Structure formats: structure tokens, C-alpha cells
Amino acid sequence: MWLLGFFTIYWLTCIRVLVYYTNSTLIHEVINLFLGLLKKDFLLVKTYLWIWLAALLLLYMAGGLLASYYSVFYYMFPLLLTLYVGHTVIFPVASAILLKAEEKGQYWRHGTAGAVKLLGSKLMMAALFTITSLFLTNLFMVISWVIMEPVSNPFIDLSGSIPWLEGTIFNIAIVFGGLYFTLWGLFLWGLFHSLAQYPALKKFAWVIIFAVYFGTQAILTRLSEWQPVKNFLQSWSIQMELTEMSASHFGNVALDFTDKGGELLLWPILLSIAGLCILFWAASWLLDRKVEV
Amino acid sequence: MITLDNVxxxxxxxxxxxxxxxTFECGKVYGILGPNGSGKSTMMKAIAGLVYPTEGKVLIEGKPVSRNIARNLAFLSTEGMLYKSFRVxxxxxxxKSQYADFSKDKAEELLAFMELDRRQRVSELSKGQQGRLKLLLVLARKTDILLLDEPFVGLDPMVRDxxxxxxxxFIDFGKQTVIITTHEITEIEPILEEALLLEQGKITASCNVEQVREEQGLSVLEWLKTNVHRGALA
Structure with missing residues (x-):
């Protein structure tokens, strides 16, 4: 009974504290500030987004019409796969557009938002850009798939002819790949602008940028080839159980997204995520303390 | 109090x-005058915490300046302040979303005063209208310090007026410390309390505007002409 009373009071206090903080001016200010940044970044990128989505639609329609005309509609799949892979570029390009909008005068640094929020908002908008574009590409893929291999309802297709799980993993991998290039881009962008403080180094800014990127890659590659590191990276894994599925053949094009399953190494994934977090933090640190107007 | 210590x-x-x-004292209106490339904008950016001194210190109320000072300082910049694709x-x-001290009521009042159309895109605004919009955005904030970097640049006399x-x-005289850099001395003279002459990154002369007017019978422009000459000779 005493224990029940204690927990009731404890939870009621927790709820009161939570209500107090969510209603407090400070939280409201922070939320408003970040929403304001998101809205601003959306307005900066929205025209590009509509143009890109329209271009994607036109590209698909033109490809579809041409492929149908020559009765080789299955050629749409290599086109779609190219579009998918291209999304790893769309993420950093969207970020670059957003950064370019701020470059003149760098006035965005004059504000109450810290660099984490400034860059975080840009990152989220670039992600939204990429995911929206991926969503449309997925839609085109499903349409093409259904045209080639009709199913009654593709979205509740239980026969397994459409590889939803594999597609989702593929989408996640693309977004992650895009995020990797974007965060490197943000960090190198911050570094490039920080060099403006040192006129002697500014002349070699591009050399420094390339040296930092390729130098880091070379060190990481060497490290990962070192046996003790290799052993460590392979020390934690989970078994992936993907449904085995035969390849789909459309004309000369064979699509096989399936894997018989296998080991998924967790350390490389976790370390990559940690590395990306460090890059983001470093880019924010540079923007807060080193980049000048 | 804003202190520039051997910057x-x-x-x-x-x-x-x-x-x-x-040292810029609280509640006064300062005019920074000087030729192009004399360091006026760099000084303003250093006070706003957007440029880091190679040597020396910039202090506001005794604390070193960083970009966090934006919480208490409104800065009108010559470029990069407006987004072309945005509407007013x-x-x-x-x-409003970025500054807790931004007053929507004051912004509405200023909007009417500046005769700006809220639906117009920034890209459609004339230079004069853009200048007025920038001023609206900084004057609608309630800050202790107001930095106006070349607010009249490229504007015709009517807009300057x-x-x-x-x-x-809209300036809170006596409470707000206002620093204005400009070439348009005649227009700004009525509101200036102190004038500084900046040449080649150094303050070569300074005066109290009222004193110059009453004791020497000179306008700021006349005072400036005399001192630019002196500076050049020095």
C-alpha cells in the first residue's frame, strides 16, 4: 500500500514537472525558433523540390513512353535503379542549395539559434527533399512492377511478388549513404569557410579540403585492414533472416533484391553512426566559433 | 557599454x-564616418561577434563578445539579411520566430509607417523598400544595442528621409546604444550624439555633435572635412 502511494506521488510529480516544462516559455521559444528555421529552410528549397519532382515525373513518363513504343518496358528498371542510386547525390545537393542561400553575407550566423540548430534544420530539410523524391521513385517502381507483373492490389500484396522489405532496406541504405556525403559536405564546408581567417592557408583551401577527406579515408581504410581492428569489427553481429525469393526476370533484365540472409555486422554500423555524429558536431563547432562573416 | 580594447x-x-x-557608452547614438575600406563594417561585425579580432578584445558589459550576443543586439547588415524568394x-x-524580443505590434506599426506591402516578395521590392524592410526587422526588436551598417546605401533622398x-x-533614445555607419552625414546629423572618424582601421577623430555645433559653429560634415584633412596630413 505504501509502495503504491509512493509510486502514485512519484508519477504525479513527474507529470507535473513535464507539464511545467512543456508549458514554460523557454521550451516554447526553443520550439518556435527551430520551427522558424525549418519553415525558412523549406521556403528556400521548395521551388527546387517542385522542379525536381516535376523533372522526375517527366523523366519517368518520357522513359515509359519510349520503352513502351519499342516494346522494351522492362528497360524502365535500370532507369529506376539509376534514379535510386542518384538519391545519394540528391541529399548533399539539397544541403548545398540550402547553404548557398546563406553564403552571401553569412547573416544567418547572426541569430539566437546555435549552430547545431542552424545545421540541423538544413539537414532535416535536405532529408525531407530526399525522402519525398525517394517516395515518388518508389511509386514509379511499384507502378512499373505492377505493369510488368500484375497483382490485384500492390500495397497489400501478400504473394511476395513485390519485395517490400528489401526495398525498404534499400531505401534506408540510400538515405544513409546520402547522409554520409552530406555530413562530410557540411564539415568540409565549415572547414573551408574557417580557413578565411588564415589568409596564408586560404590560398590552399581546396588542397586542404581534399587532403582532409582523402587522408581520413586512407587512414580509416588502413585501420580497418589491421587484423585486431578487423577482429573487433566482426565480433558483434546479428543474423538477418530475409525471405529467400527467386529473381524476377523482365525480358533481359533480372531483378533480384533478395538475399538468403546472413550476418549483419553491428560495430561498423554503430561506428559509422558515431563518426557521422562527430562530423556533425565538428561542423557545428566550426560554424559557431571559426566561420566569419 | 561596448569596449574595443586594442582591436x-x-x-x-x-x-x-x-x-x-x-568605449561606446550606453544609451547614446554614435555615427561612424569614414571613407570606403576604412574598416567601418569590420568594426560592426566585430561588435556583433561575427568577426574575430586578430588581436585585442571586444567586450560588451565586460564580457567577451561571441555570436550569442545576438540575443541582445540587433544588427542591420548591408548584405545577406533578406531572402529574395520570401514575402515581406x-x-x-x-x-519573430528567431527573436523572443521581436514585437509583432511594433512590426505592424513599422509596416504601415514604411508603406510596405506584406504580400510582396523581397525580389519584387525596390532597393529603397528593401532598405526599409531591413530597418523594420531590426527596429521591431527590443534590444539594448542597435547596429546599423550603411542603412542608407544606394537609397534616394526621399527614402533616406x-x-x-x-x-x-522608433529608437529608444537614452536606453538603446545605437551605432550607425554611413556616408550620408547630413541626413543622420539630427539624431547623432557622437561622431567618430575611422580611417585605415583607426579612429582619427571623435566629437560630441552638440558641442561641435554650439562651440565651433560647425555641422558634422564641416567637422568631418576638417578632420579628414588633418588625418590625411598626419
Whole structure:
């Protein structure tokens, strides 16, 4: 009974504290500030987004019409796969557009938002850009798939002819790949602008940028080839159980997204995520303390 | 109180600010005058925490300046302040979301005063209208320090007159420390309390505007001409 009373009071206090903080001016200010940044970044990128989505639609329609005309509609799949892979570029390009909008005068640094929020908002908008574009590409893929291999309802297709799980993993991998290039881009962008403080180094800014990127890659590659590191990276894994599925053949094009399953190494994934977090933090640190107007 | 303590800012071999030492007192309106490339904008950016001195310190109320000072300082910059694709209303909303001290009521009042159309895009605004919008955005904030970097640049006399009128109406005289850099001395003279002459990154002369007017019978422009000459000779 005493224990029940204690927990009731404890939870009621927790709820009161939570209500107090969510209603407090400070939280409201922070939320408003970040929403304001998101809205601003959306307005900066929205025209590009509509143009890109329209271009994607036109590209698909033109490809579809041409492929149908020559009765080789299955050629749409290599086109779609190219579009998918291209999304790893769309993420950093969207970020670059957003950064370019701020470059003149760098006035965005004059504000109450810290660099984490400034860059975080840009990152989220670039992600939204990429995911929206991926969503449309997925839609085109499903349409093409259904045209080639009709199913009654593709979205509740239980026969397994459409590889939803594999597609989702593929989408996640693309977004992650895009995020990797974007965060490197943000960090190198911050570094490039920080060099403006040192006129002697500014002349070699591009050399420094390339040296930092390729130098880091070379060190990481060497490290990962070192046996003790290799052993460590392979020390934690989970078994992936993907449904085995035969390849789909459309004309000369064979699509096989399936894997018989296998080991998924967790350390490389976790370390990559940690590395990306460090890059983001470093880019924010540079923007807060080193980049000048 | 804004203190510049032996501030030097060097870009390569060129010194944009050269051992600048000065204290701006609270609640006064300062005019920074000087030729192009004299370091006026660099000084303003250093006070706003957007440029880091190569040597020396910039202190506000005794604390070293960083970009966090934006919480208590409004800065009108010559470039990069407005987003071309935004409407006037969207610019106002964005500033409101970023600054807790931004007053929507004051912004509405200024919007009417500046005769700006809230639905118009920034790209459609004339230079004069853009200048007025920038001023609206900084004057709608309730800050202790107001930095106006070349608010009249490229504007015709009519617009300059409107801007001076808006400054007279909306500056909190005696409470706000206002620093204005400009070439348009005649228009700004009525609101200035102190004038500084900046040449080659150094303050070569300074005066109390009222004193110059009453004791020497000179306008700021006349005072400036005399001192630029002296500076050049020195």
C-alpha cells in the first residue's frame, strides 16, 4: 500500500514537472525558433523540390513512353535503379542549395539559434527533399512492377511478388549513404569557410579540403585492414533472416533484391553512426566559433 | 557599454582594424564616418561577434563578445539579411520566430509607417523598400544595442528621409546604444550624439555633435572635412 502511494506521488510529480516544462516559455521559444528555421529552410528549397519532382515525373513518363513504343518496358528498371542510386547525390545537393542561400553575407550566423540548430534544420530539410523524391521513385517502381507483373492490389500484396522489405532496406541504405556525403559536405564546408581567417592557408583551401577527406579515408581504410581492428569489427553481429525469393526476370533484365540472409555486422554500423555524429558536431563547432562573416 | 580594447583585424597583410580602442557608452547614438575600406563594417561585425579580432578584445558589459550576443543586439547588415524568394510577411514571421524580443505590434506599426506591402516578395521590392524592410526587422526588436551598417546605401533622398524619421520615431533614445555607419552625414546629423572618424582601421577623430555645433559653429560634415584633412596630413 505504501509502495503504491509512493509510486502514485512519484508519477504525479513527474507529470507535473513535464507539464511545467512543456508549458514554460523557454521550451516554447526553443520550439518556435527551430520551427522558424525549418519553415525558412523549406521556403528556400521548395521551388527546387517542385522542379525536381516535376523533372522526375517527366523523366519517368518520357522513359515509359519510349520503352513502351519499342516494346522494351522492362528497360524502365535500370532507369529506376539509376534514379535510386542518384538519391545519394540528391541529399548533399539539397544541403548545398540550402547553404548557398546563406553564403552571401553569412547573416544567418547572426541569430539566437546555435549552430547545431542552424545545421540541423538544413539537414532535416535536405532529408525531407530526399525522402519525398525517394517516395515518388518508389511509386514509379511499384507502378512499373505492377505493369510488368500484375497483382490485384500492390500495397497489400501478400504473394511476395513485390519485395517490400528489401526495398525498404534499400531505401534506408540510400538515405544513409546520402547522409554520409552530406555530413562530410557540411564539415568540409565549415572547414573551408574557417580557413578565411588564415589568409596564408586560404590560398590552399581546396588542397586542404581534399587532403582532409582523402587522408581520413586512407587512414580509416588502413585501420580497418589491421587484423585486431578487423577482429573487433566482426565480433558483434546479428543474423538477418530475409525471405529467400527467386529473381524476377523482365525480358533481359533480372531483378533480384533478395538475399538468403546472413550476418549483419553491428560495430561498423554503430561506428559509422558515431563518426557521422562527430562530423556533425565538428561542423557545428566550426560554424559557431571559426566561420566569419 | 561596448569596449574595443586594442582591436586589430588583419586580412593577409592588410589591417582592416588597427589597434582600435574605444568605449561606446550606453544609451547614446554614435555615427561612424569614414571613407570606403576604412574598416567601418569590420568594426560592426566585430561588435556583433561575427568577426574575430586578430588581436585585442571586444567586450560588451565586460564580457567577451561571441555570436550569442545576438540575443541582445540587433544588427542591420548591408548584405545577406533578406531572402529574395520570401514575402515581406514571411520575413517578419521568420524574425519573430528567431527573436523572443521581436514585437509583432511594433512590426505592424513599422509596416504601415514604411508603406510596405506584406504580400510582396523581397525580389519584387525596390532597393529603397528593401532598405526599409531591413530597418523594420531590426527596429521591431527590443534590444539594448542597435547596429546599423550603411542603412542608407544606394537609397534616394526621399527614402533616406523616411528612414531617419523611422529612426527618430522608433529608437529608444537614452536606453538603446545605437551605432550607425554611413556616408550620408547630413541626413543622420539630427539624431547623432557622437561622431567618430575611422580611417585605415583607426579612429582619427571623435566629437560630441552638440558641442561641435554650439562651440565651433560647425555641422558634422564641416567637422568631418576638417578632420579628414588633418588625418590625411598626419
Amino acid at each position: 586589430t583585424k588583419q586580412y593577409g597583410r592588410k589591417k582592416s582594424l588597427d589597434g582600435l580602442t574605444y 510577411e514571411q520575413m517578419i514571421q521568420f524574425f 523616411t528612414i531617419v524619421k523611422s529612426l527618430v520615431s
